Amino acid sequence: MLARQVLFAGLTGVSLFAPSARCDEFDFFENEVRPVLAQHCYKCHGAKQQKGGIRLDGPKHLENAGDGSGPLVVPGDLEQSRLIQAVLYTDEPKMPPAGKLPDHAIDALKQWVKKGAPWPAEKARERTSADHWAFRPVRAPSVPTVNASDWPVTEIDRFILARLEARKLSPSPTADRRTLIRRISFDLTGLPPTEHEVEAFERDQAPGAYAILVDRLLASPQFGERWARHWLDVARYADSKGPSANAEIAYPSAYSFRDWAVRAFNVDLPYDQFLVKQIAADHQARVRNHPDLAALGFLTLGRKFEDSEPDIIDDRLDVIFRGTQGLSIGCGRCHDHKYDPISIRDYYGLYGVFAGAQERDEVIVTGPEQRLKALAHAAELRARVRDYERFLEAERKRVFGDHRRKAEQYLMAAHLGGKTPGTAAAGKRPDGLHQDIVTLYMSLLEGIRTGHHRVMTPWLAFAALKPDEFALKAMPLAARFAANNDDEKPLNPMVAQLFAGQPPADLADVARRYGKLFATIARKWEKLIAEADRTDRERPTELDNAAENEIRQLIYGPGAPLDDRAAGEIKDRLEGEHRAKHDELQRAVRDWTNDPSAPPMARVLDDPAEPAPARVFRRGKPEEPGEEVPRRFLPVLGGSDANPFVDGSGRYELARAIASKDNPLTARVWVNRVWGHLVGRGLVATPSDFGTRSAA
Incomplete structure (x- = not known):
């Protein structure tokens, strides 16, 4: 049990540590x-x-x-x-x-x-690291003989005394009772004893008084709060990501993991179950809304790296293996570990356990009454979220429709270098345009300046004319573009048609012609989208007319200047009453999510229905998948547990391999953490590193 194991770590005489056999x-x-x-x-x-x-x-x-x-x-x-x-x-x-x-x-x-x-030969190097003391089975050592045989209370005292006697030193005097109660109170609960408790313990001279005191402290709620905090540090627990460039990203369900950890210590949950639930509670519970699902916060409360799956999985593997095994396996992401017996194949075998997994929030309920309350709360939350999303969609259409109608102004602004007095690097300009869209236009034009572009080449040609020569040179240019008879550099026929008839009077006239063309295509495209939405049909992906679709791609395609996906968050473009309405609806969702009536939520992990084969990424690059490798535990630790995982993703099998009594590292790492918190320094001074480069 967790509570007993905290003390057991300080009292056991089993040798979990041995001298390092370095070469x-x-x-x-x-x-x-x-x-x-x-x-x-x-x-x-x-x-x-x-x-x-x-x-x-x-x-x-x-x-x-x-x-x-x-x-x-x-x-x-x-x-x-x-x-x-x-x-x-x-x-x-x-x-x-x-x-x-x-x-x-x-x-x-x-x-x-x-x-x-x-x-050192590579094979000898592997053999040396695999023989490292931390990877060997735990064995009970011979208890040393001591001279002052009446001093030891536990077997571990004999080891301490033997070292003292070898150096001709004597143990420190026994602490007085006031010191003892203060020490054990701070260690187990983080709180000082009351004066009444101190006086009572000083008066109680019964032989079992100290054991009774310890039992009382272990049974107090503050014990779980104190020791769960130690574990939460290992689990990189946080209520939020912290301030970022735009806002502070909160983890609303983080508290449920915190509370679960506190409860686990207070109910003396066995340590093996404590670990298994944090890695695979969903595989144990196998029912929705189970309270133990909160334990999965151990995996899901990590950094999100802008949703980069390789980085998220690396973070999960790091917290699992440094936290429970005292091993840093991240080197295996790009190459075999330089010092420990962990290959790149081993790393990606573990990586495959989490590949494709998706996070989501799930309500935690403990009974029928709470379930009804949770359903009512969820219904109201869905309604508020729906109102907010509908508002965002309407504003997206309004804002970006307005931006598309201003294509001529954006072209002119890009031509002028995007500079307007009083304009910041991003945000709204005095002329009503948005600077980041102007910048996107500038990037587009710069990218095609030295080549041929079927839509924008005429613009570049007219923009290159000096104002005092525009009238003279615009006429032959317009005629050439309208003719569109250069087979090697053809123009979009709709663009060529812009210059038939009267040549443009100036560059602003060219911008107006482009703006009208873009607006025509935009109206046609958005009408098709609206019709598909109204009739509940699948949205189209292109226009039937090839010339029209080429212009649509310029306006709406990925990375296009007026593509709403590339132009930033819609909320950052709202002003006045529109921004006020946005904030009101967003606040309604947030307030209801955090309302006291809200049921507790767990951030859980769903495995893919059919996990993809695990593959090595060459040099750690996801875009260069290499050989297929089995999902399995580390061979140096696993023995039979290192056989390929066969149950789905293998996450439950991984959890059991870590918690296995045959795994030599799990107990060693936990005992060392407990010892460090009780004594002030671990038996191994690097509690998250038990590899060949550790301090032991």
């Missing part, structure tokens, strides 16, 4: 030598390129240089090692040619050669 040669090479070679040498003398026939990325290449001149490194002999002479600049060639290495880098290479130039 000094391996450490020195990986920390001091390989980084120097990788940073300064591999670019010209690595796997991809071998200038002068020299290669430095493996021991066999050092023993026999590719240029046939013999070894580059002679173990133990600095004078005969040509690599050392080159970096010392004592002989030709001097390497690297761009400048001498820093002294510390040269010293590292010299020490390495003096040590015999050891280069």
Whole structure:
């Protein structure tokens, strides 16, 4: 149970920790030598390129240089090692040619050669890391014999006393009762004892008084609040994302995870179940609205990285593995872990467990009465959200319809460089235009300035004319565009028709002609959209007429200057009474969501119905999927639990593998966290890192 385990961690004599079996040669090479070679040498003398026939990325290449001149490194002999002479600049060639290495880098290479130039083989490296103490099964050690045998109260006291006696030290005197009650009260509840409680404990000299005090504190509600807080720090808990450029992004359902964690400590939930529920409560409960679904906040309350799934999944894997296993596996996103036995295949096998999963909010209910209240609240919330969304859609049509009708003004503004006195980088300008749309027009025109564009090339040609020569040169230009007989650079026929007849008088006249054309296409397109919505038919994706559709794409297509998806949030464009109405409806939704009558919500995770095969992303790039890998637990920890997952996404199997009694890290990491909070410093000083680079 969680409460008992907090004390058990401080009292047990089972050895969860052992001295680190480091290999000094391996450490020195990986920390001091390989980084120097990788940073300064591999670019010209690595796997991809071998200038002068020299290669430095493996021991066999050092023993026999590719240029046939013999070894580059002679173990133990600095004078005969040509690599050392080159970096010392004592002989030709001097390497690297761009400048001498820093002294510390040269010293590292010299020490390495003096040590015999050891280069740990990859297999030996894997074997060394897999044999790391933290990955070995937990074993009960022999309890040491001590001289002052009457001092130890628990087995762990014997280990402490044995170390003290080995250094000819004695234990500190037993704390007085006032100190004891203050210590245990602060440790277990975070609160000081009352004066009455102190006096009562000082008077109570019964042998079991201390145990009774501990039991009382463990049973207090404040125990769960205190120790859940420790866990919430591990779970990167927050009520909001914090202030951002536009607003503070809140996590409205975060409190339900917090309350669940507090309750778990206060009801002595077994630690294995505590972990399983936070990773896969939905697979355990298998019913809607179950209170344990709040535990999934452990996965869903993380950062959102602008909805980048690879980053979100990486964050989930990070909190799971650093939090429960004391392992940082993020290196595996791009390459095999440099120090720990975690390959890129292992990483993406775990990544596949969460790929395609979707977050959503779910009401938590505990009985029929609360269910009825939840249904009533949800109905009212849906109505308010519907009103808000209808308003936004109407405003979108109004605002962007207005913007499209002003196409001629936007063209002129873009031609003038987008500068108007009193205009900020974004927002509304004194002329009523929006600066970010002007900027999009400028980007569009800049992108086609050196090429041919079937719609906008005439505009660019007229815009290039100086005002005092416009009347003279506009006539032949207009005639050429109206003729549209250049087979290599044809114009959209509707654009060519703009210049038939009377040539434009000035650039503003050209802008007016474009504006009328754009408005005609916009009206036709929006009429089709409205008709589809009215008759509940699927919206069209293009106009039947190819010339019209080409112009529609310019106006409405992704990234187009007047595409409402590219032009920012509609709410940022509302002013006056429109903005006031928006704020009123938005506030109505927010207030009802946070109303005291609102049922508690859990942020849950839904697995895809048919999980896609897990694949390695080459160099961590999602756009470069590589080989397929099985979804499974880490082989170094799993044993039989590292077999491929077969139950859907594998999330429940992952949770059980982490909580398995055969997993050596789960208990070690938890005990170390508890010990650190009780004693002030963990047995391992890096509580979230039990890998080969840990402090133990």
